[in-house]
Amino acid sequence: MSRIAYFGPRGTFTEQAARLLAAGEELVPVETVRLAMTAVREGEADAACVPIENSVEGVVPATLDALSEASPLVAVAETILPIHFSVLTRPGTAQIRTVASHPHALAQVREWLEANLPGVHTVASSSTSAAAVGVLEGDFDAAVCAPVANEHYHLEVLATEVADVTDAATRFLLVRRPGELPEPTGADRTSVVAAAANRTGTLAELLTELAGRGINLTRLDARPTRSNFGEYRFFIDFEGHVAEPRVLDALTALRRHCRTLRFLGSHPRADGTRNTIEAGFGNDDFVEAAVWADAVRKGDMA
Numbered sequence: 001m002s003r004i005a006y007f008g009p010r011g012t013f014t015e016q017a018a019r020l021l022a023a024g025e026e027l028v029p030v031e032t033v034r035l036a037m038t039a040v041r042e043g044e045a046d047a048a049c050v051p052i053e054n055s056v057e058g059v060v061p062a063t064l065d066a067l068s069e070a071s072p073l074v075a076v077a078e079t080i081l082p083i084h085f086s087v088l089t090r091p092g093t094a095q096i097r098t099v100a101s102h103p104h105a106l107a108q109v110r111e112w113l114e115a116n117l118p119g120v121h122t123v124a125s126s127s128t129s130a131a132a133v134g135v136l137e138g139d140f141d142a143a144v145c146a147p148v149a150n151e152h153y154h155l156e157v158l159a160t161e162v163a164d165v166t167d168a169a170t171r172f173l174l175v176r177r178p179g180e181l182p183e184p185t186g187a188d189r190t191s192v193v194a195a196a197a198n199r200t201g202t203l204a205e206l207l208t209e210l211a212g213r214g215i216n217l218t219r220l221d222a223r224p225t226r227s228n229f230g231e232y233r234f235f236i237d238f239e240g241h242v243a244e245p246r247v248l249d250a251l252t253a254l255r256r257h258c259r260t261l262r263f264l265g266s267h268p269r270a271d272g273t274r275n276t277i278e279a280g281f282g283n284d285d286f287v288e289a290a291v292w293a294d295a296v297r298k299g300d301m302a
């Protein structure tokens, strides 16, 4: 049985995602996203399940930062969960003055709180279930949690299915130490983090290399390098698998433009969207063109 570290404590949305991505494996809650990845880096866990992006609030910065630091990790699988919340309180609570949750969760229930708990004081916690623990311990009056939270904490349920934005969703990754890659499926996502040279047009150069090979981007985010003010790393997700020649060709080109380029994995997409392949960019097109170019170089051209 594999050991899977997940962003905890028990009862987070990430636990729900880990149950799907690593069914039947040993799931181990870890206090922060970064420590979940450290457990994998140090060999204490075989993989980590972490949130990466939310359809309402965007990326989870802690996940991007932890993916770009220390030794490389690669994403091998993903899942997307619909997000709605349960609001939990201690049994017998007469008045709710404080409500805690992960900042992404608080941002997604602001209207509900204004309408149902006007004037309540909101407190950011490290995760949704850390807020439930805080309620149990008397630190806050209520917590905005994942539906799975109450399997563990047995609090009073004030409301379920709470969400200002219907159809909100969060994507989660399963990351491992580098090794054998998942097989290409035709509906894959490849991720990299690029530290481009700090000069005019470098981001445009990177994007042109991808666009010029008909590669469709699925996400682009910038995070500060933390070392030099104004310097950024670019997190780029795009359609396709590194086993496909147009993707490998693009990565090789990106490498030439970057101070550092970290490969963050190629894995099947949870939504099953097939890779877009423009005319002339299929695997066979690259093979035929390479055979032709080789013949030209050898002087074998008919």
Ligand SMILES: O=C(O)C(=O)Cc1ccccc1
Pocket: 007, 011, 012, 013, 014, 015, 051, 054, 083, 102, 104, 105, 126, 127, 128, 129, 146, 170
């Ligand atoms: O705190 C959690 O439960 C998480 O897994 C992070 C999160 C927070 C809000 C929405 C989706 C995921």
